[in-house]
Amino acid sequence: MTKPEKLIVDGKRLDGRGLNELRPIRFKAGVLKRADGSCYLEFGGNKVMAAVYGPREVHPRHLQNASRAIVRYRYNMAAFSVEERKRPGPDRRSIEISKVSREALESVIMQELYPRSAIDIFVEILQADAGTRVAGINAASVALADAGIPMRCLVSACAVGKVDGELVLDLNKDEDNYGQADLPVAMNQFGEITLCQMDGHMTEEEFGRALDMAIEGCKKLHQMQRQALIEKYGEMVSPAEEAH
Ligand code: UDP
Structure with missing residues (x-):
């Protein structure tokens, strides 16, 4: 698409959303038979599959950590996921996204329970439409829970951007291409920010507001x-609640 004259008209974005609205989102937990845990996620035009294996033995063994599980995260874009065919295999971008996404999730995984083992997370982007790294983190978090990996809580993620001088939640592809800034954020349920990156420019005041918008978005994703x-496992009842 060529650059539209305006991306926001009368307070509405070109896809009809308000400034503070997420795209339509649909999670489905436990969709793959052979993975220990999985999640399929549609996040606007993004289609993402996350699969988790583990805790399992580490290969090669010299990567083992005697006191905790190691976490490995592979973000991969399918060749057919983008308009211009994506050359298969890792590149600088996917290596960076894999690293920051792993770090965004590690803080909630109880790695100390599984010394010498590995927890492997695979995120496949089947269709990309801006915001794939945050979509991947959301799906991976559900897949980890589906695999029964002990976690302190879930991690949720979304981006806030600046478009036509306005802050908007959850950029779509055109907004990402022609906007002035993109701020992907991940947050755990304790309110700790576990990923915060930024492309482009915002003032300090805008950054503060953008972070608040991202936090509200993460709460909705959670x-x-x-x-x-719950759809897969039913309402969880904690032992304390059960005793009553
Ligand atoms: N993209 C693409 N080809 C690539 C990499 C990215 O078309 O090789 C598109 C894709 O739609 C992606 C968007 O550019 O979602 C924005 O990429 P970015 O690196 O900002 O990461 P994301 O917003 O997906 O986390």
């Missing part, structure tokens, strides 16, 4: 992730 797990 509800959807929780719902996807």
Whole structure:
């Protein structure tokens, strides 16, 4: 698409959303038979599959850590996921995204329970439409829970951008291409920010507001992730609640 004259008209974005609205989002937990845990996610035009294996033996063995599980995260874009064919295999971008996404999730995984083992997370982007790294983190978090990996809580992620001088939640592809800034954020349920990157420019005041918008977006995503797990496993009752 050529650059539209305006991306926001009368307070509405070109896809009809308000400034503070997420795209349509649908999680489905436990969709792959051979993975220990999995999640399929549609996040606007993004289609993402996450698969988790583990805790399992580490190969090669010299990577083992005697006191905790190692976490490995592979973000991969399918060749057919983008308009211009993506050359298969890792590149600088996917290596960076794999690293920051792993770090975004590690803080909630109880790695100390599984010394010498590995938890492997695979994220396949089947269709990309801006915001794939945050989509991958959301799906991976649900897949980890589906695999029964002990976690302190879930991690949720979304991006806030600046378009036509306005802050908007969850950029679509045109907004990402022609906007002025993109701020992907991940947050755990304790309110700790576990990923914060930025492309482009914002003032300090805008950055503060953008972070608040991202936090609100993450809270909404958390509800959807929780719902996807309830759909598969039913309402969880904690032992304390059960005693009453
Ligand atoms: N993209 C693409 N080809 C590539 C890499 C990215 O078409 O090789 C598109 C894709 O739609 C992606 C968007 O550019 O979602 C934005 O990429 P970015 O690196 O900002 O990461 P993302 O927003 O997906 O986390």
